[in-house]
Amino acid sequence: MFEICILGTNSAVPAFGRHPTAQMLTHMGTSFLLDCGEGTQLQAARYGQRLRKLEAIFITHLHGDHVLGLVGILTTLSLGGRPLPLTLVGPVGIRAFVEYGLAQTYSTVRYPIEFVELDNPQPGQEVYRGKRMMVSALPLSHRVPTVGYLFTEIPARQRFLFYEAKRLGVPKEKMGLLKLGNPVTLEDGFTVLPEQVLAAPDPPRRYAFCTDTGFLPELAGHIAGVDLLYHESTFLQDQEQRARDTFHSTAADAARIARQAGVGKLLLGHYSARYKELQPFLDEARRVFPHTELALEGQLISIPLNRAE
Numbered sequence: 001m002f003e004i005c006i007l008g009t010n011s012a013v014p015a016f017g018r019h020p021t022a023q024m025l026t027h028m029g030t031s032f033l034l035d036c037g038e039g040t041q042l043q044a045a046r047y048g049q050r051l052r053k054l055e056a057i058f059i060t061h062l063h064g065d066h067v068l069g070l071v072g073i074l075t076t077l078s079l080g081g082r083p084l085p086l087t088l089v090g091p092v093g094i095r096a097f098v099e100y101g102l103a104q105t106y107s108t109v110r111y112p113i114e115f116v117e118l119d120n121p122q123p124g125q126e127v128y129r130g131k132r133m134m135v136s137a138l139p140l141s142h143r144v145p146t147v148g149y150l151f152t153e154i155p156a157r158q159r160f161l162f163y164e165a166k167r168l169g170v171p172k173e174k175m176g177l178l179k180l181g182n183p184v185t186l187e188d189g190f191t192v193l194p195e196q197v198l199a200a201p202d203p204p205r206r207y208a209f210c211t212d213t214g215f216l217p218e219l220a221g222h223i224a225g226v227d228l229l230y231h232e233s234t235f236l237q238d239q240e241q242r243a244r245d246t247f248h249s250t251a252a253d254a255a256r257i258a259r260q261a262g263v264g265k266l267l268l269g270h271y272s273a274r275y276k277e278l279q280p281f282l283d284e285a286r287r288v289f290p291h292t293e294l295a296l297e298g299q300l301i302s303i304p305l306n307r308a309e
Ligand SMILES: [Zn+2]
Pocket: 061, 063, 142, 212
């Protein structure tokens, strides 16, 4: 499973309410929180996203709409009795922000927080490695130090083809030997070789989370061919100058990055409050890159396996 839950898109569009920028990524029983604007934990509860399996939090930058929910969530985890350490990755300043917030509210967090502060990270620099997920930095172009994140699955070793082994008549108790790469001789003298029942691992799935940023052409080279790209689109082209001035992107900018990088699918988000409808974002982006969707609060997006068969 590789699934993203949109907890909020920072949309201030009146019809959609005011939401935090946050997403929960769930991968093989582990979850990661991406940004944590105000209200994130309420949104997580509303959409049935458990915080218990949270392994790490990734913060793109220290603007309030991306971090103001952080202290609340960290204390909630502690009240829930979390024993496991939590990794918190973000630009320099994230540690001071959290420690000050905890200290000044007389809050204690009883589990260890491992801070990974990024100071001018290089594109592709590894910032986190879990059992099945590697995360690298994607420096972005915003008014304050900002970093996007590229999530890349760490492939399992080889896939064991259970049904093929069964078809060949391998008894259950001998399957373990085959899985470990040993040949197995059956009762009738027939030998099953490991290569008959082991297949190459699935190609790793990749997700790029890029917000907030101005149009940054070189980003495309660092996310070439990712399965899914979330790219901010604060404005439409009618406000291109404003996008440039405030280091945000238009829907067309996001689509150009997606097209140049040849991504599987583009997900737009972080819409400005000045727009009353979101459809124009989709229309503008699809003219450049057809495989585009709008990120909407509460939505679940799965990245299917890239199995080559
Ligand atoms: Zn920002």
